[in-house]
Amino acid sequence: MALTRTSDHPKLAAHPPLAVVINNLRNACGIRRSTLFRRAERRAPEVGSGSAAARRGSARHDRNVTIQDDSFAPDELDRCAAELVGPVVPVGGRAEFAMARTWDRQPNRRRRGVVVPRVLPALVKWIEKQMVHHSRFDDSPFISDSAFPWSRGLEENWRDIRAELDTLLEHRAALPNFQDISTGQRHITNDDHWKTYFFYGYGLRFDPNCERCPRTAELLSRIPGLKTAFFSILGPHKQVPPHRGPYKGVVRYHLGLKIPSPEDSCGIRVGGQEAHWQEGAGMFFDDTYVHEAWNGTDEDRAVLFLDVVRPMAFPYSLINDMVIKGIARSRFVQEAKGNQEAWEQRFAQLLQRK
Structure with a gap:
């Protein structure tokens, strides 16, 4: 599977795995590259001294959670990926994360590359795990x-x-x-x-x-x-x-x-x-x-x-902003x-x- 480019902005190279996630979420939520770069310019730390080989290795590590840039037409990806989060559901014994499955509802639509419902829920769950470590307060009720x-x-x-x-x-x-x-x-x-x-x-x-x-x-x-x-x-x-x-x-x-x-x-x-x-x-x-x-x-x-x-902390704040924008564009909202x-x-x- 081809990876999205992580070199669109030099400062994102300091966080190569996150750059992949950011680019994919930018595509999914319909955020233009120029908007993303303006935010990155304001918030990103300076590029570290990591080698290009190390960055490529980190990008390969994220191979299972990336979306090929041209996997879907932009309007298809917008509509599908915006269905990130479904309605709140009651819990029976444990909490369940309600995920809307656009492709399940529209089985006849053409699929190329990645099945998006498998990717986006995984991304969102990964982001939630990062929030435990990068929030500005403890993870408590x-x-x-x-x-x-x-x-x-x-x-x-x-x-x-x-x-x-x-x-x-x-x-x-x-x-x-x-x-x-x-x-x-x-x-x-x-x-x-x-x-x-x-x-x-x-x-x-x-x-x-x-x-x-x-x-x-x-x-x-x-x-x-x-x-x-x-x-x-x-x-x-x-x-x-x-x-x-x-x-x-x-x-x-x-x-x-x-x-x-x-x-x-x-x-x-x-x-x-x-x-x-x-x-x-x-x-x-x-x-x-x-x-x-x-x-x-x-x-x-x-x-x-x-x-x-x-x-x-940046860049997790930027990723969070894009997920929220995607939810705001969902059918549910x-x-x-x-x-x-x-x-x-x-x-x-x-x-x-x-």
């Missing part, structure tokens, strides 16, 4: 806020966010259920007791929702690496069963906004560790650990739910975008009638 100083700004202004949430809750029945926006969530919720209000989804900004909550939108705009943001509202006695998130490249944050008393009647368990929300306080956790949540009260529990890019936009139109019409 709950994460210290020291790596995310912006969280203090949210917590200091939580009452402003709560005021906008309270206005929305006047229309609680009209707010979308989680599974109405992201149909993959039907595995973990299928009733009307988990309401949402999205500001961002995998980097896609939903302008009408942001305009209705200008203060919240302003505070969110200050957060570096923000990918997903929404009000997450668990109805009375709602339980979310054990499940895991689809990809370790983001870190989850909950800011307590409306927490009924007693506070210990609402909680979340991540990787076997239990925590309870408090109004005005936030918590970070790794959602790829098996986790579950519950509201054992007669009132709504509401948090501001965020996913932010996991801080990592694009379908949710369409559902969100359709709900926004219905909600706007409802408000006009009132």
Whole structure:
């Protein structure tokens, strides 16, 4: 099998195996070479003293996880490779990584070179393993806020966010259920007791929702690496069963906004560790650990739910950025975008009638 070129940019030669992965992910996610090089120019360390023979040997070591540059037409590779991650699935005894298999759904399409579903899941799993060693914090279920100083700004202004949430809750029945926006969530919720209000989804900004909550939108705009943001509202006695998130490249944050008393009647368990929300306080956790949540009260529990890019050292940060871009282009996310936009139109019409 022919290897992708690792010499497109001289600074990537310092990391020859990673250069192969980066080039392949760049192709898969539709990122232009010029964009990749601008990032590499800003972030890459200087080229080391390794020999060309050593670099070729490292590239040969990655032979099983490379995609030939011309294996597929660009549009085919874009559509296929963007299906990196499928919907979240509940777990039975152990966490399962939900992978969408585009080629299984489209068996009649022409295949040349590598069967992409075998390659991309392997790449993503390899990247997740590297994150354990190259993240800027320990690999534990709950994460210290020291790596995310912006969280203090949210917590200091939580009452402003709560005021906008309270206005929305006047229309609680009209707010979308989680599974109405992201149909993959039907595995973990299928009733009307988990309401949402999205500001961002995998980097896609939903302008009408942001305009209705200008203060919240302003505070969110200050957060570096923000990918997903929404009000997450668990109805009375709602339980979310054990499940895991689809990809370790983001870190989850909950800011307590409306927490009924007693506070210990609402909680979340991540990787076997239990925590309870408090109004005005936030918590970070790794959602790829098996986790579950519950509201054992007669009132709504509401948090501001965020996913932010996991801080990592270069070049793993660059690889992570490309995987996230690929997920954002997937059918799974694009379908949710369409559902969100359709709900926004219905909600706007409802408000006009009132």
